[in-house]
Amino acid sequence: MIESQYFNHAVIKNKKIINEDLCMIDFKIENWKGHIPGQYSEMCLTAENGYQAIRPYSIASTPKIDGASFLVEKIPNGEVSSFLYDFSDIGDKIQISNPIGMRFILQNKKIPIFIASGSGIAPFISMSNYLKNKRELFYMYHWSKNFSGLVNFMENKKDLNSFYFPSITREKPLNWLGGKERINSKTFINLDKNKNYELYICGSDLFVENALEIISKIKINFDIYTERFGS
Numbered sequence: 474m475i476e477s478q479y480f481n482h483a484v485i486k487n488k489k490i491i492n493e494d495l496c497m498i499d500f501k502i503e504n505w506k507g508h509i510p511g512q513y514s515e516m517c518l519t520a521e522n523g524y525q526a527i528r529p530y531s532i533a534s535t536p537k538i539d540g541a542s543f544l545v546e547k548i549p550n551g552e553v554s555s556f557l558y559d560f561s562d563i564g565d566k567i568q569i570s571n572p573i574g575m576r577f578i579l580q581n582k583k584i585p586i587f588i589a590s591g592s593g594i595a596p597f598i599s600m601s602n603y604l605k606n607k608r609e610l611f612y613m614y615h616w617s618k619n620f621s622g623l624v625n626f627m628e629n630k631k632d633l634n635s636f637y638f639p640s641i642t643r644e645k646p647l648n649w650l651g652g653k654e655r656i657n658s659k660t661f662i663n664l665d666k667n668k669n670y671e672l673y674i675c676g677s678d679l680f681v682e683n684a685l686e687i688i689s690k691i692k693i694n695f696d697i698y699t700e701r702f703g704s
């Protein structure tokens with residue numbers, strides 16, 4: 474069993490099922506000292522026979538001193554995500570590492586643009602709420618197959634189609650005013666070529682590759698940061 478200073482004891486304080494494949498889990502974590510928006514932690518599950526499974530998850534909450542929240546997408550037959558989505562419950566104990574990674578943290582030196590698909594929105598919930606608390610500007614693009622997957626729609630809808638650009642690719646909600654297409658060459662036409670942007674892309678490997686290809690054809694100088702969740 475892993476018992477190093479690297480992992481902390483954590484207990485589930487709250488769990489919200491968002492839709493058929495997403496949930497948000499809030500943990501109280503021992504020895505937690507906050508995080509930098511964009512960092513992730515490793516979760517370690519231990520079975521009764523001692524078998525352990527460890528997976529990284531982006532921290533979705535704004536920095537706090539007593540714990541963190543994680544947006545988990547249930548992957549079919551996924552060992553850790555299925556357990557967290559289907560079986561974990563309030564009061565359950567697991568181990569969570571201290572925050573990891575300085576590569577994808579919010580720089581906030583230029584105008585931040587967040588580009589996410591699905592659960593790739595997780596680090597941007599942390600980053601955008603952090604910026605909102607400081608009343609600072611950002612743009613957010615989020616692709617989801619359905620409306621319920623736009624997990625932070627309500628808190629951003631006042632900026633719909635000005636700073637917040639959600640797109641739904643499978644469902645067709647009535648009176649939907651956001652985007653309906655996948656990321657494409659017209660997605661970023663609203664950006665001002667005379668401004669300086671730092672661009673953050675997060676989601677599946679395929680989504681990140683697609684986004685990078687599209688962005689490489691735009692004649693704007695971006696600082697680009699990517700986080701790939703897997704295939």
Ligand SMILES: Cc1cc2nc3c(=O)[nH]c(=O)nc-3n(C[C@H](O)[C@H](O)[C@H](O)COP(=O)(O)OP(=O)(O)OC[C@H]3O[C@@H](n4cnc5c(N)ncnc54)[C@H](O)[C@@H]3O)c2cc1C
Nearest residue numbers: 528529530531544545546551552553554592595702703704
């Ligand atoms: C830095 C980092 C941050 C991450 N943050 C998050 C997060 O905030 N929220 C989140 O839900 N996930 C996140 N992930 C993905 C997460 O770590 C796991 O890979 C994912 O939950 C699947 O683990 P599992 O044990 O359920 O599946 P596994 O048992 O490891 O895999 C089962 C099958 O699913 C495939 N698979 C694995 N991951 C994915 C995927 N993302 N999409 C489609 N198929 C996949 C595998 O190839 C395998 O065939 C992050 C990954 C990285 C590298």
